[in-house]
Amino acid sequence: MKSCLGMIFIILVFVAVIGGGALIWYLSDTAEISRKDAPLSAPAN
Secondary structure, three states: OHHHHHHHHHHHHHHHHHHHHHHHHHHHHHHHHHHHHHHHHHHHO
C-alpha cells in the first residue's frame, strides 16, 4: 500500500513539474508576442 501511494505521489509531482514548465513556457511565449506587436503599433499612433 505504501508503495502504491508513493508511486501516485511521484506521478503527481512529475505532472506538476511538467505542467509548471509548460505554463512558464506558454506565458513567456505570449509575452514575447505581445512585446513584438507593441513597437509596431506605437509608430502608427
